[in-house]
Amino acid sequence: MKFLDREKEKRELKAILSGEPDVVYFVYGPINSGKTALLMQIFEELPEDYRIFYINFRRVETRKYEDFVRAMFQPRDESFWEKFAKRVDLIKAALEYAEKLLEKVNFRFELPSRVIREFFKPGEKERDVFRYLEILMGELVKKEKKPVLVLDELQMLRDVKKNGYLLSDLFNFLIGMTKETHLCHCLCATSDCLFIEKIYSNARLEGRARYVLVDDLDRERAYKVYEELGIEDKELVWNYVGGKFGDILGVLSYKRRGYSEREAVEEMVRIEAGRLKHLKLFRLADTEMREEIWEVLKIFCEKEVCRGKEAEKVLKKGTFWIRENVLFYDPVRGEVRPQGRIIWKAIKREIREEEGNVASCA
Ligand SMILES: Nc1ncnc2c1ncn2[C@@H]1O[C@H](COP(=O)(O)OP(=O)(O)OP(=O)(O)O)[C@@H](O)[C@H]1O
Ligand SMILES: [Mg+2]
Known part of the structure; x- marks a missing residue:
């Protein structure tokens, strides 16, 4: 390509x-x-x-x-x-x-x-x-x-x-x-x-x-890449996938298989949500701090990036998520955020589902 x-x-x-x-x-x-x-x-x-x-x-x-x-x-x-x-x-x-x-x-x-x-x-x-x-x-x-x-x-x-x-x-x-x-x-x-x-x-x-x-692209650059690749609903793809090259190519690959752009991004979120569920049910099951580790993800209901004291808190309890490539930690900038927009969406979806409260986490 x-x-x-x-x-x-x-x-x-x-x-x-x-x-x-x-x-x-x-x-x-x-x-x-x-x-x-x-x-x-x-x-x-x-x-x-x-x-x-x-x-x-x-x-x-x-x-x-x-x-x-x-x-x-x-x-x-x-x-x-x-x-x-x-x-x-x-x-x-x-x-x-x-x-x-x-x-x-x-x-x-x-x-x-x-x-x-x-x-x-x-x-x-x-x-x-x-x-x-x-x-x-x-x-x-x-x-x-x-x-x-x-x-x-x-x-x-x-x-x-x-x-x-x-x-x-x-x-x-x-x-x-x-x-x-x-x-x-x-x-x-x-x-x-x-x-x-x-x-x-x-x-x-x-x-x-x-x-x-070498970060995922910001919105402006991602939109230009979407255009080059013939992505039609840029807003949808930005909201779900963002500027991660690997995931943008993932959308294209689903499209080649006959999926619409919405079906593609929904499927990608489903897969990531499945991975989160698996991590929670099987990898965290025997851990004493299970609840606290899971709680860390709730911070990302409200925001995409954590800095300062909040980042420290995530790091203290949430290294599990960093190790499992759910969260990305940038030690140079001192910030923590989901590894990408797909996983961010999946985190929000899982927490929303757990709480059974749609309003708490859009
Ligand atoms: N600038 C680009 N133009 C077109 N395709 C790209 C570009 N950058 C990355 N890709 C494609 O996106 C996918 C992911 O890229 P790549 O493997 O280089 O990421 P990476 O950051 O090295 O991943 P990892 O974290 O696994 O090491 C690959 O299929 C690659 O070909
Ligand atoms: Mg690489």
Whole structure:
């Protein structure tokens, strides 16, 4: 499908990538807002001297350090390697080999399995993954290329350990690449807001990281997108779906299946309301604080966004809803809101149904 809108966000990210790397950037936002699609579009539009490495950790199961290495590095044709393998220094040979294979956008670092195996050997600092990447980025810069490392769905690495937590080594590496050596731009994306909160309050990253919010579109921008996509009843779709790309495409998909726009949005709310019911009946059933956790959602009967003391209250009792992707918490702006308009509608509907009082929650 044609890529739409996002001029503002594209300008901001391109400006970041055209300067000297100085801090690590975290791209965050509600689920399905279009973070990954935006990144992919930017890669296409960047000039040819960029060397982008985009790794998406959701595509592979990452539990152990070995999985992380496999996600980053792809074993490749050994015969081509023979030309390089005669060099005395394995890492130098691997670098030359890697440089020959690089495209503008790379989805992994391709290396012969023999070299990849070296990364698993304990105690060989020079053959450490991060050391290799640092040398590779340095070589690319020497050749006047602009390396960019993009790690999508970074929260998948949360529990991976190698001696200590891998994320802590990774952050040290990313800070080294940006603030210290300025060799490589580093962008990390995630839609897990509790993870972003951890990052935001991580003392090691303080002053060394910045945050780019890729949010659902506001009304004006959403209406333009609706027009491009041939949506007829803009007010209806805005009221139910809002500016979340994933959900706008959901409406189109129902339309292709023969639903009217009203039927499509109603069905989408029904599904989300079903999910809420399930969470309440099964996931909350054995929890002691069941009533209090459920009560938190009532705040969103009246309003879409909570800030200040009210946000604190939601956070205190309502992390369950954040974890379950019902609520979105933005630690940078200090606000909490439903993950999207569909779920917001579903929350209001469920509470209204429970109270049996239509007037209490429109
Ligand atoms: N600007 C856009 N133009 C057209 N389609 C888009 C745009 N942005 C996102 N989409 C589409 O919307 C859907 C959701 O986008 P995407 O997967 O990029 O969201 P995300 O924020 O990365 O989601 P997640 O929270 O799951 O990581 C995808 O099908 C994507 O192709
Ligand atoms: Mg994504």
